[in-house]
Amino acid sequence: MTQAPPAASGLLSRALADARSPRVPHTVPYPPERAFPWGGPGVHPAGVGGGVDLDRLLRLSLATPQGTAGRLRPVASAGALHPVRAHLLVGPGCSLPPGRYAYDPRAHRAHPRGRAPADAPPGAVVVLTVTAARTVAHYGHRAWPLLLLDAGHAVAAVALAAAPGDVRVSLDADGEELAAAAGLPRAAEGKGQADPELPLAAVWLPTTHEPALSTAPLTAWAALPGTVEPVPQPGADNAPPRELASARHLLTYLTAGSDATWHPAVRPVPVTAHTLRTRRSAPASDLAHPPAPDLLAQVLATAGSARPDSPAWVAAVGGDTPGLLTATGLLASGDARPTLAHWAAGQRWIGTTGAVLVAHGCPADAPPTLIRGSHLAAGYAAGVAQAHATALGLRSRPIGSWQQADLGAALGDAPGHDWIVHGLALAGPADLPLPAPPSLSGKSGKEERP
Numbered sequence: 288m289t290q291a292p293p294a295a296s297g298l299l300s301r302a303l304a305d306a307r308s309p310r311v312p313h314t315v316p317y318p319p320e321r322a323f324p325w326g327g328p329g330v331h332p333a334g335v336g337g338g339v340d341l342d343r344l345l346r347l348s349l350a351t352p353q354g355t356a357g358r359l360r361p362v363a364s365a366g367a368l369h370p371v372r373a374h375l376l377v378g379p380g381c382s383l384p385p386g387r388y389a390y391d392p393r394a395h396r397a398h399p400r401g402r403a404p405a406d407a408p409p410g411a412v413v414v415l416t417v418t419a420a421r422t423v424a425h426y427g428h429r430a431w432p433l434l435l436l437d438a439g440h441a442v443a444a445v446a447l448a449a450a451p452g453d454v455r456v457s458l459d460a461d462g463e464e465l466a467a468a469a470g471l472p473r474a475a476e477g478k479g480q481a482d483p484e485l486p487l488a489a490v491w492l493p494t495t496h497e498p499a500l501s502t503a504p505l506t507a508w509a510a511l512p513g514t515v516e517p518v519p520q521p522g523a524d525n526a527p528p529r530e531l532a533s534a535r536h537l538l539t540y541l542t543a544g545s546d547a548t549w550h551p552a553v554r555p556v557p558v559t560a561h562t563l564r565t566r567r568s569a570p571a572s573d574l575a576h577p578p579a580p581d582l583l584a585q586v587l588a589t590a591g592s593a594r595p596d597s598p599a600w601v602a603a604v605g606g607d608t609p610g611l612l613t614a615t616g617l618l619a620s621g622d623a624r625p626t627l628a629h630w631a632a633g634q635r636w637i638g639t640t641g642a643v644l645v646a647h648g649c650p651a652d653a654p655p656t657l658i659r660g661s662h663l664a665a666g667y668a669a670g671v672a673q674a675h676a677t678a679l680g681l682r683s684r685p686i687g688s689w690q691q692a693d694l695g696a697a698l699g700d701a702p703g704h705d706w707i708v709h710g711l712a713l714a715g716p717a718d719l720p721l722p723a724p725p726s727l728s729g730k731s732g733k734e735e736r737p
């Protein structure tokens with residue numbers, strides 16, 4: 288295991304400041320998704336193996352939905368680019384026989400990639416990776432925080448899709464250990480890899496009858512010898528090479544050195560399989576109606592309590608008493624939504640949206656563990672909150688790119704300490720009269736491509 292640097296490196300702080308700066312990304316058309324790079328025949332994940340139903344889990348979270356033309360995955364993703372891939376470490380008691388598998392979301396098949404260790408813990412571990420090329424092509428130097436947020440949303444999708452029970456999530460496992468457990472070459476070694484997979488997080492699904500949980504489900508898998516290279520697939524990386532190399536380097540660097548901690552996954556009570564099947568990000572034009580205050584409070588509480596390591600969440604509301612609300616009361620009065628619209632790459636619709644939840648924290652000089660943790664946890668919390676909002680009949684849309692969004696400084700605190708990391712627009716159903724629109728202070732009319 289490599290040792291994580293204790294404090295921010297100059298490189299990382301500069302990359303974070305750059306991603307948060309108004310500098311307009313150099314973007315190019317993003318390439319189509321590459322063909323699935325792991326060879327061999329795939330097997331359907333349905334089976335009779337008991338405790339963990341991987342067929343259901345993957346259909347509700349990551350599998351390309353059938354009969355919905357153009358929709359790539361059930362989970363949300365910045366720009367609908369879907370950079371997240373999954374590897375399944377299957378022990379006894381699952382719907383697939385024990386072994387290591389790469390998951391092909393478009394065919395909904397698991398490709399066997401080796402045997403399981405003799406001491407594999409019962410149940411399954413899902414290791415989530417990202418490939419950076421398409422997101423970097425679309426978002427340039429702003430891509431790498433979005434890749435972390437996307438991975439967080441995918442973690443939430445997998446954890447919510449699991450049968451209720453003892454599901455655990457790790458957002459801080461060492462990247463080398465995750466790669467070894469999933470049998471992946473590290474990015475630096477991935478000679479044959481067209482678009483290397485960078486492991487960021489894992490979801491652990493123990494079988495429900497296990498009497499005593501192991502505390503380190505990756506250990507036995509990481510001790511298996513050897514890794515297998517993916518089969519290179521044709522396709523071009525349009526992304527600017529310097530920015531692509533930089534995003535891969537940063538995401539590798541951020542995952543160095545932590546011992547994995549595993550937190551229980553949360554599942555808001557009303558969330559069902561139907562919720563996960565029907566979750567969508569509403570079009571910006573359908574998000575103008577304020578959510579009912581009690582429903583807003585419930586979703587805000589879910590976002591704020593989803594992870595112990597999540598940044599804090601506040602809700603910006605308009606109407607007669609505009610302000611920034613926390614779970615315990617009013618943080619500041621006044622309508623923050625126009626400012627949020629300006630900070631969110633000038634997406635003007637945010638200035639009049641029903642309500643905007645924002646996760647904030649992650650100082651400018653945050654160490655690598657905090658940068659990784661804040662973004663993954665904010666994505667995770669937003670994913671859980673979006674599912675909860677869907678179950679409550681609310682409309683929602685994540686908001687990922689934030690520039691100069693120093694919320695702490697805007698509220699009168701010292702600058703640089705309290706930045707917006709992620710957001711989730713919320714709205715009620717359109718059966719109420721719209722409130723009068725406030726004046727917009729967002730300067731730029733340019734909208735981020737959704």
Ligand SMILES: Cc1cc2nc3c(=O)[nH]c(=O)nc-3n(C[C@H](O)[C@H](O)[C@H](O)COP(=O)(O)O)c2cc1C
Nearest residue numbers: 363364365366367436437567568685686687688737
């Ligand atoms: C991390 C993240 C950031 C996003 N940022 C934005 C955004 O800034 N503006 C926007 O309109 N949509 C944003 N979205 C929503 C995506 O465009 C949407 O999830 C995608 O088009 C897929 O559609 P679906 O969520 O309905 O499945 C974001 C989604 C995620 C997961």
